[in-house]
Amino acid sequence: MNKEFFLALEDLVELKGMDMNMLIETMENALAIAYKRQHNVQGTVRIKMNPEKYSVKFCMVKTIVHEVTDPDNEISLEEAKTHKKSYKLGDTYEQEFIPKQFSRIAAQTAKQVVMQKLREAERDNTIAEFEDKENEIQNCIVRRIENKTVFVEIGGGQIEGLLLPQDQVPTETYNVNDMIKVYVKRVRNDGRNAQILVSRTAPGLVRKLFENEVPEIKQGLVQIKAIAREAGARTKIAIHSTDPNLDAVGACVGQKGCRVNAVVNELRGEKIDIILWSEDPLEFIAKALSPAKVLMVTAIEGEKVAKVIVPDDKLSLAIGKDGQNARLAARLTGWKVDVKNESKARVELGYNPENLDDNGEDA
Numbered sequence: 001m002n003k004e005f006f007l008a009l010e011d012l013v014e015l016k017g018m019d020m021n022m023l024i025e026t027m028e029n030a031l032a033i034a035y036k037r038q039h040n041v042q043g044t045v046r047i048k049m050n051p052e053k054y055s056v057k058f059c060m061v062k063t064i065v066h067e068v069t070d071p072d073n074e075i076s077l078e079e080a081k082t083h084k085k086s087y088k089l090g091d092t093y094e095q096e097f098i099p100k101q102f103s104r105i106a107a108q109t110a111k112q113v114v115m116q117k118l119r120e121a122e123r124d125n126t127i128a129e130f131e132d133k134e135n136e137i138q139n140c141i142v143r144r145i146e147n148k149t150v151f152v153e154i155g156g157g158q159i160e161g162l163l164l165p166q167d168q169v170p171t172e173t174y175n176v177n178d179m180i181k182v183y184v185k186r187v188r189n190d191g192r193n194a195q196i197l198v199s200r201t202a203p204g205l206v207r208k209l210f211e212n213e214v215p216e217i218k219q220g221l222v223q224i225k226a227i228a229r230e231a232g233a234r235t236k237i238a239i240h241s242t243d244p245n246l247d248a249v250g251a252c253v254g255q256k257g258c259r260v261n262a263v264v265n266e267l268r269g270e271k272i273d274i275i276l277w278s279e280d281p282l283e284f285i286a287k288a289l290s291p292a293k294v295l296m297v298t299a300i301e302g303e304k305v306a307k308v309i310v311p312d313d314k315l316s317l318a319i320g321k322d323g324q325n326a327r328l329a330a331r332l333t334g335w336k337v338d339v340k341n342e343s344k345a346r347v348e349l350g351y352n353p354e355n356l357d358d359n360g361e362d363a
Contacts, residue, residue, distance in 0.1 A: 003054040018121045024049050027113045034109040035099055043072035059094040130187050130196055137208045142178040150174045160195055167199035171232035172268055181266060201231035209266055213259045216251040225277040228331035232270055236328045238277040249274050288329035292318035305336045315341040
């Protein structure tokens, strides 16, 4: 433990962004434990490392008592006073000693501590970096698959990303060495097992893909108001333009569909409906049922329940396969949506388009 050793520690701390005090404290404790094991010492050993003086001191620590009953951990007041007269009962007595035949074990222990702290520092730095990347998209490589969980390499492989079964798209297949984009859901730090939870099903993935493809969204000219998604099948995204002269849908679709197609390709063919958001919930619901044409939307007073009437030949389109279109529209708007065809509405609701004014209200 000489000057060169401490200078090397200082360089390491600066290079890796480690805490010098924590490293020294850990090393002191590790060396003390190693010494006690090697020499079968029963008492308390304290090691003091001083980076400023480039020194290391070994001490036996005992409590000063009136009558000694445990010689390994106690010393009498009378004996302690022979070393320093100011000692009193209850004080801690430290007797410095020079360890014998300890250099090899000390070097091994120091190396182990430094390597462990290096790994911890690198892991903590990576965690800190990814905490700032929660709710962002990251490129990654599939490294292995175990029990339906896909392990991906992110950030140079210092920390694993976990793509759990519930975050995998049912229609997608993942193979080792595949390059995929994922949405960083959460950084989980459980001591040694720091992990990044990622997703391919999160609506946030769609949001970030559109932000990357549509400059107007990053500029704040187009806002994403809501997203409803059934991963692998269909997504509905509600948008709004803050500039009345800007075509929000056109901005998101892009020239010849280039922007929306880029998102669809990344989602491996998932269908995307781009909906214009409206402050009027009934108008918003009608648009959310796109691509179906809606004849009328009414609300049940005091409840977020909408009755929707569509042409007879558009009922299946409005409801969608297994109810998907209506279900996504309900999620997008936050309203319960009850869809009926025109013929049924005439019988059950007394619907008659001839009795409606231009706004679709009873005349």
